[in-house]
Amino acid sequence: MFDPYLIRKDFPMFSNKTKMQKHDLVFFDNASTTFKPQCVIDVMNFYNEHETSNSGRGDYDTMYQVDQAVLETRRSVAKFINADVNEIVFTSGATASINLAAFGYFEQHLTKNDEILITVAEHASNVLPWFKLQEKIGCKVKYIELTSEGKLTLENVKKSITNKTKLIAIANVTNVLGYYTDMAPICALAHKNSILVVCDGAQSVPHMKIDVKALDVDFLAFSGHKMLGPTGIGVLYGKKALLDETEPMILGGGMNESFEMDGSYVLHPTPAKLEAGTLNLQGIFGLNAAIKYIEKIGLDNISKYESELRKYAIERMKEVKDVVIYNENAEAGIISFNVKGVFAQDLATLLNSKGIAVRSGNHCAKILKNQIKEIATVRASFYFYNTKEEVDAFIEALKEGGNFLDAYFA
Amino acid sequence: MPILLNPQMMRQVIMDHYENPQFKKTPGNPENFEKIHMHSSNCIDDINVYGLVENGVVKEAYWDGVACTISTSSTDIMCGLMIGKTWEEAKYIIDQYHHMIHEEPYDDSVLDEAIVFMNTSKQAARIKCATIGWDAMDEIICKHHHEK
Numbered sequence: 001m002f003d004p005y006l007i008r009k010d011f012p013m014f015s016n017k018t019k020m021q022k023h024d025l026v027f028f029d030n031a032s033t034t035f036k037p038q039c040v041i042d043v044m045n046f047y048n049e050h051e052t053s054n055s056g057r058g059d060y061d062t063m064y065q066v067d068q069a070v071l072e073t074r075r076s077v078a079k080f081i082n083a084d085v086n087e088i089v090f091t092s093g094a095t096a097s098i099n100l101a102a103f104g105y106f107e108q109h110l111t112k113n114d115e116i117l118i119t120v121a122e123h124a125s126n127v128l129p130w131f132k133l134q135e136k137i138g139c140k141v142k143y144i145e146l147t148s149e150g151k152l153t154l155e156n157v158k159k160s161i162t163n164k165t166k167l168i169a170i171a172n173v174t175n176v177l178g179y180y181t182d183m184a185p186i187c188a189l190a191h192k193n194s195i196l197v198v199c200d201g202a203q204s205v206p207h208m209k210i211d212v213k214a215l216d217v218d219f220l221a222f223s224g225h226k227m228l229g230p231t232g233i234g235v236l237y238g239k240k241a242l243l244d245e246t247e248p249m250i251l252g253g254g255m256n257e258s259f260e261m262d263g264s265y266v267l268h269p270t271p272a273k274l275e276a277g278t279l280n281l282q283g284i285f286g287l288n289a290a291i292k293y294i295e296k297i298g299l300d301n302i303s304k305y306e307s308e309l310r311k312y313a314i315e316r317m318k319e320v321k322d323v324v325i326y327n328e329n330a331e332a333g334i335i336s337f338n339v340k341g342v343f344a345q346d347l348a349t350l351l352n353s354k355g356i357a358v359r360s361g362n363h364c365a366k367i368l369k370n371q372i373k374e375i376a377t378v379r380a381s382f383y384f385y386n387t388k389e390e391v392d393a394f395i396e397a398l399k400e401g402g403n404f405l406d407a408y409f410a
Numbered sequence: 411m412p413i414l415l416n417p418q419m420m421r422q423v424i425m426d427h428y429e430n431p432q433f434k435k436t437p438g439n440p441e442n443f444e445k446i447h448m449h450s451s452n453c454i455d456d457i458n459v460y461g462l463v464e465n466g467v468v469k470e471a472y473w474d475g476v477a478c479t480i481s482t483s484s485t486d487i488m489c490g491l492m493i494g495k496t497w498e499e500a501k502y503i504i505d506q507y508h509h510m511i512h513e514e515p516y517d518d519s520v521l522d523e524a525i526v527f528m529n530t531s532k533q534a535a536r537i538k539c540a541t542i543g544w545d546a547m548d549e550i551i552c553k554h555h556h557e558k
Contacts, residue, residue, distance in 0.1 A: 021532075345453045345478040349533050361454055375476060376454045404479075405424055408529045409417035 002301040007385050010037040010293075014385070023355025026390045031175055031203060031334050031381035032359055033225045036286070040228055043289040044282040055279055056254050066281060073288035074271075077235055080291050081220065082211040087243060089236040089271040090284060094202040095125040097221030097236035098169075100274065101198050102129035104246040105219070105238070106167060112138030114166040119144050119152055120367045121174040125221075126200045127367065130169060144170075149329065150177045150371050154185050161193055168197045172204035176368055176379060177327040178334030180204070187216040196242070202226055203332060206383075207306060209299045212237055224283060229290035233283030236274075243270040250276040302384045306333040309382050309391065316395045323398065326372050333382035336372075339401035344376035346404040351378075353407035354397040420526040424483045427523075431482055433489035436474045437462075443470070444553060446546040450538050455481045459546035461492070463554040468492045468500055473543055480527070480536050485543025487523050492547055497555045504548045511540055 008014040013035040018025045027035065047069075053062040055070050071085075078085045091097045110116070116130050120143055130141045144160040146152055152170060168190050173180050187197045199217040204210060206227030212220055219242065224233040238246065248255060248267065255276040259265035267273040294302070310333045317323050322340040339347055348360035359379045362369060369375050380394065400406060436458075437443050443460040450456070457475030461468060471489035488507075492500050502517075507524055509516035513531050530540040 343454075343478045345536075345539065346480070349480075349536055352533060352535060361452075405421045407533050408424075408527075409421060 002297070002305055002384075004305065004385055004387050007297065008387075010039070011035045011385060012038055012041065020355040020357065021353050023393075026356040026386075026393055028380040028382060028386065028390070028394065029357045029359050030383035030386070031178075031226070031379065033231070034206070034228050034383055035385065036228055036230065036290070037293050039293055040230065040286045040289040044230060044286045047282050047285050055281060069288070070279065070281070070284055073284045076288050076291050080295070081205065081237060082213050083237050084240060086270055087212075087237055087240050089238065089243065089274045090279060091221075091234045091236050092232050092280070093223040093225070093234035094200065094221040095223075095234075097219075097234050098125050098198065098200060099129050100236050100246065100249055101219045101221070101238065102133055104249050104274065105242060106196075107133055107137065108245070108247055110137060110139045110166055113164060114139040115162060115164040116141050116167045116169060117144050117157070117160050117165055118142075118169050119146055119171075119174075120371050121146060121150055121152070121177055121179070122169070122171055122367075123175050123200060123202065125202075126169055126171060126198075139166075140164075144168075146371055149179075150174075150327065150368075151179045152181045154182075154189065157186055157189060161189070161195065165193065165195050168195055169200070170197075171200040171202070172210070173207070173332045173334075175203050175334070176336050176362075176377065177372075178203070178330035178332035178336070178381075179327065180208075180331035183215040183217055187218075191216065203334070206294070207299070207332060208303045218242055224287040224290060227290055228293060230283045230286040233280050233287050235287075240270065243274065246270075246274060248274050248276060252276040254278065297384065305384050306382055307331070309333060309386060309388065310335065312388055313380070313382070313391045313394070316391060317398065320395060320398045320401070322401065326374070326377060333386075335380045336377040337380070338374065338377055339398065339404075342401050342404050344374075344378045346407075347378050347398075347401055349407045350400065350404040351394070351397050354393070356394050356397055415525075423487075423523050423526045424479065427483035427486040428479045431486040433472050433486050434474060434482070435472050436460075437470065437472050443472075444550045446549050448542045448546045450481075450542055452535065453478055453481065453539050455539060455542050457481065457485065457543065457546070459485065459489075459543055459550065461547060461550035461554075463497070463551060466497045466555075468495050468551065471547065473546075477542075478539055480530070480539040481542050484524070484527055484540045485546075487526075488543050488547055491522060491524060492551075497551055500547070500551050501555075504544055504551075507544055508541065511537055 055066045058064040058067050074088050077088045134141050145156045190197050196218040198219040201220045201222040205222040220237040225231040255273045257266040324338050326336040344360035443462050446459050455477045460472045462470040471492045473485045503520045506516045527540045
């Protein structure tokens with residue numbers, strides 16, 4: 001049975017009773033990063049304490065074991081999103097993954113006559129690489145219009161496609177408004193028009209079952225640290241044929257078969273050719289442990305619980321005078337809001353003074369301000385280890401929103 | 411003159427400068443001013459600070475842009491404090507302010523209303539907000555002093 005109170009016992013950040021401003025820490029910034037369960041920490045420590053060696057050669061026992069463990073993680077990531085094992089590239093995170101797709105694949109395949117479709121709700125990581133491509137090759141970045149709520153609809157995607165569109169790059173779940181976009185019909189429509197789809201899965205993969213084959217996305221990017229894993233490890237999924245045509249952005253050891261004095265060289269096959277240099281081995285092992293932990297809890301349970309918690313939080317936030325919620329009907333456990341008359345940062349500071357961690361600002365989606373007409377919002381984002389009691393503490397703190405300067409004079 | 415040590419009054423000073431900033435405007439003759447643009451990556455603050463320094467004295471000081479309560483208020487108070495001060499006086503005040511923010515011994519006699527930010531270190535994430543305008547003015551007066 002799903003029990004968040006039992007789950008919390010697995011996380012040192014809870015069992016160590018971490019305090020912030022003398023209060024028990026309430027961590028509502030899970031869209032930014034997540035806590036690590038002990039099993040993730042243990043597997044990383046074990047590598048450093050008992051199994052340290054490099055990967056890629058297998059000349060001796062510990063190195064062979066490390067190679068096997070890397071392969072096991074690749075298999076486990078592949079199974080997690082229903083990909084094939086050679087379609088999984090380890091990167092430093094979702095940002096690096098999108099950049100690899102942009103500059104490794106699309107820079108070689110787009111021309112100045114082509115158009116890329118994104119939305120204003122995208123994270124910087126799914127905007128700036130495309131701006132850079134626009135600068136470099138002269139293709140055009142265009143925006144699919146969102147509904148007044150900030151949602152992406154298939155209808156609007158259809159309206160935005162022209163005969164120049166070659167790529168649609170969109171988030172599966174947006175990081176400020178938390179709206180879920182069903183990628184399957186968009187991919188079907190795109191492919192019918194010979195358009196490829198890059199999916200930013202940073203906010204979806206940790207929270208819901210993603211099946212790349214069923215969705216038929218061409219590339220999918222996500223990060224380990226937003227799904228209980230360590231920082232510095234992420235994944236680029238790409239269809240094998242596309243990864244085969246992806247140029248490495250970094251060259252060096254671990255990705256070549258041979259090179260000669262005349263300048264000729266042969267690279268390893270996909271995915272190794274895209275993973276130059278020593279891999280983030282402890283990160284890879286941590287990611288594997290995180291995936292196993294999430295699978296044990298069950299993504300269906302996680303989605304269901306987060307949705308309940310969100311509903312509870314929204315209901316309770318409505319009790320608080322002057323709270324404005326920007327995404328009441330979103331699917332993900334992300335709530336963007338303000339308290340009338342209180343600047344977002346000041347509200348975040350007040351919440352900090354009560355031990356509650358939230359983000360304020362524009363959350364890396366700096367062009368979204370044009371949509372929601374606010375320069376900054378406060379974002380509370382949940383994961384399955386958060387509880388209704390934590391929501392209650394958050395509500396009590398919010399009720400003091402009008403006295404936000406208390407944080408300075410308590 | 412150390413005043414305003416009552417939290418209610420300190421709060422009022424911050425809110426007054428936030429709601430009715432006296433020096434928040436773009437000067438009509440910006441070319442005469444030294445202008446520093448400041449942007450904070452952890453807050454929304456994105457401001458320009460303008461200083462007109464003549465013969466080693468700060469004649470005028472303004473700021474414009476987008477800023478939170480703490481940066482609006484602290485920058486506005488800073489502008490008021492700087493006007494009419496010599497380079498040495500202005501630098502001394504800025505240094506005392508930084509000492510206060512970082513919980514080091516400081517001379518409160520020169521800080522006037524800026525003393526309302528004495529508790530900023532309790533909210534470490536906001537130190538940048540309380541100092542962003544001050545850092546810009548520090549750069550302006552130091553630049554002027556070195557060019558002299």
